[in-house]
Amino acid sequence: MSGWSGERVLVTGGASFIGSHLVEDLVAEGADVRVADDLSSGEPENLAAVDDEIEIVEGNLKRMSFAETATENIDTVFHLAADHGGRGYISNYPANCATNMALDNVVYEAAAQNGVERITFASSACTYPTDIQQEKQRLSEDMVSFDERGGAYADEVYGWAKLMGERSLRAYHEQYDIDASMVRIFTAYGPRENETHAIVALMAKAYAEQDPYQIWGDGEQTRNFTYVKDITRALRLASENITDATPVNAGIRDYITINEVADAIFDRLDWHPDEINHMTDKPVGVRHRAADTTRAEELLGWEPQYSLEEGIEATLDWYVENRNKEYVQENLETLLHER
Known part of the structure; x- marks a missing residue:
C-alpha cells in the first residue's frame, strides 16, 4: 500500500497506552480512524489530542454484535485490545x-x-519460551514454531493466549485470504502507561519519594525497554509490508537492568533514596529478555530510534x-497493583 490517506482503520483498544499513540500516528498520516474500546484500562483523555478527528465506539469486543459494528466499513484492523x-x-x-x-x-x-x-495483531514477547530467557540470548522469531513438536512454550497464560491469537490470525489469512501481520511487542513504555508496568512503577515510587525504595527481585533482571x-x-x-502472517519483533537489542532504569530515574528527578530494598519474593518473570531485530530490519526497514535516556526523559x-x-504518595500501593 502507499500511505494511509483515506484508509478506513479500526484500532481495537485504541484508548489504551499504545493504542492511543498509534491512533495519533494514523490520524497524522491521514487515515479515517475508528476506536473500539471497553475503557476497562483505556482512558478517553488519552485521545484528547485527536478526539474531534476520530470515531469512538464503546463496548465489549467479546460480543459478536459489537465486534460486527466495530469492523463495519473498515479496510484495516489494528487489533490491540486485550486483558x-x-x-x-x-x-x-x-x-x-x-x-x-x-x-x-x-x-x-x-x-x-x-x-x-487486512489485520495487524499486537502480539507479545511473552510468546517466547521462558527457559531460553535465563541466559542472555536474543530472541528471534523462529524460536517459536507451530510446525514442529515442542515448538512452543509461552510465558504464563497471557503468553499462550497471545500465541493462540497469532495462530488464529494465520488461520484466517489461510481461509479468507485476509492480509495478516503480527508484531511481538517487547516491554513497551512511554507517556500514558499506568503504574502496573515496570518503568512507570519505578517512576511512581521515586516521584512519591518511597524510602526504602522497593525494587522487585535483585534488580539485575534485564528487559529491552522500547519506547512507545x-x-x-x-x-x-x-x-x-507484511501480508502472510509472518511475525516480527519490535524491541531493542540492549539488555537493560531494572537497577539501571531506577538510577536513571533518580538522576532525572534529582532525588536518591537512602536505602533500596530488593524484594526477592516478588514475581519478576524471566531473567533476561532482548530482541533480535534482524527480521524487522529486513522486512520493514525498522530499527528503534529512541534511546533509553530520551524515552525516560519524555515519559x-x-x-x-x-x-x-x-x-501518588497516598495511593501508591493501589496504583502499582490495579490495572
Whole structure:
C-alpha cells in the first residue's frame, strides 16, 4: 500500500497506552480512524489530542454484535485490545488473560464477515519460551514454531493466549485470504502507561519519594525497554509490508537492568533514596529478555530510534506533569497493583 490517506482503520483498544499513540500516528498520516474500546484500562483523555478527528465506539469486543459494528466499513484492523497488565497482573489473573483467546477470535471473525482487507495483531514477547530467557540470548522469531513438536512454550497464560491469537490470525489469512501481520511487542513504555508496568512503577515510587525504595527481585533482571513511538511505527510498517502472517519483533537489542532504569530515574528527578530494598519474593518473570531485530530490519526497514535516556526523559516529564505528588504518595500501593 502507499500511505494511509483515506484508509478506513479500526484500532481495537485504541484508548489504551499504545493504542492511543498509534491512533495519533494514523490520524497524522491521514487515515479515517475508528476506536473500539471497553475503557476497562483505556482512558478517553488519552485521545484528547485527536478526539474531534476520530470515531469512538464503546463496548465489549467479546460480543459478536459489537465486534460486527466495530469492523463495519473498515479496510484495516489494528487489533490491540486485550486483558493485560504488568507482571503482577498476569501472574495473579490468569483467567482474565485467558479470555483474550475468545476476544481475538471474535474480532477476526467479525472482520472476515465484514470483508476487512487486512489485520495487524499486537502480539507479545511473552510468546517466547521462558527457559531460553535465563541466559542472555536474543530472541528471534523462529524460536517459536507451530510446525514442529515442542515448538512452543509461552510465558504464563497471557503468553499462550497471545500465541493462540497469532495462530488464529494465520488461520484466517489461510481461509479468507485476509492480509495478516503480527508484531511481538517487547516491554513497551512511554507517556500514558499506568503504574502496573515496570518503568512507570519505578517512576511512581521515586516521584512519591518511597524510602526504602522497593525494587522487585535483585534488580539485575534485564528487559529491552522500547519506547512507545518505536512500537507504533513497527505496527504501521508491519501492516504496510507484511501480508502472510509472518511475525516480527519490535524491541531493542540492549539488555537493560531494572537497577539501571531506577538510577536513571533518580538522576532525572534529582532525588536518591537512602536505602533500596530488593524484594526477592516478588514475581519478576524471566531473567533476561532482548530482541533480535534482524527480521524487522529486513522486512520493514525498522530499527528503534529512541534511546533509553530520551524515552525516560519524555515519559518522566509526562508523569510529573500529569500526576499530583500527594495523590501518588497516598495511593501508591493501589496504583502499582490495579490495572
